[in-house]
Amino acid sequence: MPGFEFFGDEERKEVNEVLETGILMRYGFDGPRKGIWKAKELEAAVCATFGSQYAQLVSSGTGALTAAMTALGIGYGDEVIVPAFTFVASFEAVLSVGAIPVLVDVDDTLTLSPAAVRAAITPKTKCIMPVHMCGSMADMDALIDICNEHQLILLEDACQAIGGTYKGKKLGTIGDAGTFSFDFVKTITCAEGGVVMTNKESVHIACDGISDHGHDHTGVDRGADLHPFIGYNFRISELHAAVGLAQIKKLDQFLSIQRANNAALKSILSTVPEISFRRVPDEAGDSCSFLSWFLPTQDITKAVVAEMKAQGILGGHFYWFANNWHYIHQWAHLKNAVTLNHLHPDLKAAVIHHANKDFSASDGVMSRCVSTAISLLWTPEQIAQKGAQMVAVINQVLAAPKQAV
Numbered sequence: 001m002p003g004f005e006f007f008g009d010e011e012r013k014e015v016n017e018v019l020e021t022g023i024l025m026r027y028g029f030d031g032p033r034k035g036i037w038k039a040k041e042l043e044a045a046v047c048a049t050f051g052s053q054y055a056q057l058v059s060s061g062t063g064a065l066t067a068a069m070t071a072l073g074i075g076y077g078d079e080v081i082v083p084a085f086t087f088v089a090s091f092e093a094v095l096s097v098g099a100i101p102v103l104v105d106v107d108d109t110l111t112l113s114p115a116a117v118r119a120a121i122t123p124k125t126k127c128i129m130p131v132h133m134c135g136s137m138a139d140m141d142a143l144i145d146i147c148n149e150h151q152l153i154l155l156e157d158a159c160q161a162i163g164g165t166y167k168g169k170k171l172g173t174i175g176d177a178g179t180f181s182f183d184f185v186k187t188i189t190c191a192e193g194g195v196v197m198t199n200k201e202s203v204h205i206a207c208d209g210i211s212d213h214g215h216d217h218t219g220v221d222r223g224a225d226l227h228p229f230i231g232y233n234f235r236i237s238e239l240h241a242a243v244g245l246a247q248i249k250k251l252d253q254f255l256s257i258q259r260a261n262n263a264a265l266k267s268i269l270s271t272v273p274e275i276s277f278r279r280v281p282d283e284a285g286d287s288c289s290f291l292s293w294f295l296p297t298q299d300i301t302k303a304v305v306a307e308m309k310a311q312g313i314l315g316g317h318f319y320w321f322a323n324n325w326h327y328i329h330q331w332a333h334l335k336n337a338v339t340l341n342h343l344h345p346d347l348k349a350a351v352i353h354h355a356n357k358d359f360s361a362s363d364g365v366m367s368r369c370v371s372t373a374i375s376l377l378w379t380p381e382q383i384a385q386k387g388a389q390m391v392a393v394i395n396q397v398l399a400a401p402k403q404a405v
């Protein structure tokens with residue numbers, strides 16, 4: 001997935017243009033900036049590339065989710081449905097607006113199970129946040145139906161699925177709003193950055209203000225701007241936007257390499273009949289930043305992951321051993337609602353309740369899953385070698401007597 005693997009002269013050129021003016025701020029300084037507006041240019045490029053009507057750059061993907069939820073009117077006491085498998089930023093953003101993250105199971109798409117979403121809806125539910133994890137998409141038609149039926153907001157966390165599509169539409173542009181992260185490991189990087197995409201003018205105007213202390217950006221200068229509501233600071237700098245501008249121009253190249261490398265590894269793993277692959281609601285739309293696959297049982301998966309680790313093969317996993325980031329069973333801080341400040345007791349109780357439900361359906365999927373991150377730098381020989389090593393480990397485990405597993 002990482003754009004940082006293809007970093008070079010293009011990024012340096014864009015950044016140097018900013019350094020030459022010395023104007024690092026994305027707003028104002030109209031004279032001294034000599035026509036250099038990297039953030040504005042990148043916003044226009046995001047709209048053109050992904051087909052969203054509006055784009056608001058911010059300082060991170062977490063900031064994008066927080067700004068989007070605020071703009072969509074989500075606040076204290078509202079319930080936001082998020083998957084039990086995601087990056088921690090998804091529920092952090094929900095908590096930051098005072099809302100309750102209602103964690104629900106994922107299915108073999110590794111994204112929200114529509115049936116589990118349905119079962120989790122209450123009168124307090126305000127928003128469904130599908131997370132297009134590991135490059136591929138949630139079952140959007142099913143989720144759109146649920147949103148329409150219950151008049152809920154659909155906010156896509158597409159931070160890991162830049163360039164993916166669903167039935168011809170770019171992921172992140174299907175819901176009421178969608179977000180990308182441009183952090184250091186994402187498909188396009190700004191070092192740190194993010195964007196909110198939406199087709200709703202009011203949501204965009206709100207995000208523009210929220211991300212810059214409520215400024216409405218209509219004054220003749222910054223001092224003359226009005227502040228129709230209280231905002232925050234999620235601004236991106238011109239330096240970060242400059243990096244992103246160089247990166248977005250390489251997106252098609254990133255995606256075609258990603259897809260080729262993914263397909264090459266998949267064809268090697270497909271030779272093992274016991275392996276099955278993640279269900280992708282629209283195969284043509286997979287951004288292919290990961291290849292996610294399943295083994296028949298938890299025990300076999302654990303043994304394969306352990307052996308790959310022992311041999312130094314990067315297989316990728318989110319469930320076994322020390323991966324403390326992406327799945328509910330590692331989130332002790334969320335399960336106990338540990339914050340450094342004071343949460344309202346009702347909110348705290350709700351957070352603890354929803355993080356401690358039965359996630360055995362997700363466990364059944366995640367404990368058999370291996371998600372291999374696809375490098376843009378792999379050569380065909382390296383893919384062949386890596387695939388062969390993985391297959392050897394899997395076959396060794398499958399051949400081992402049961403008690404050894």
Ligand SMILES: *Cc1c(COP(=O)(O)O)cnc(C)c1O
Nearest residue numbers: 060061062087089159160181183
């Ligand atoms: C990376 C990521 C984020 C947050 O992005 P940052 O830019 O690191 O704040 C949110 N959601 C998911 C699924 C991510 O992978």
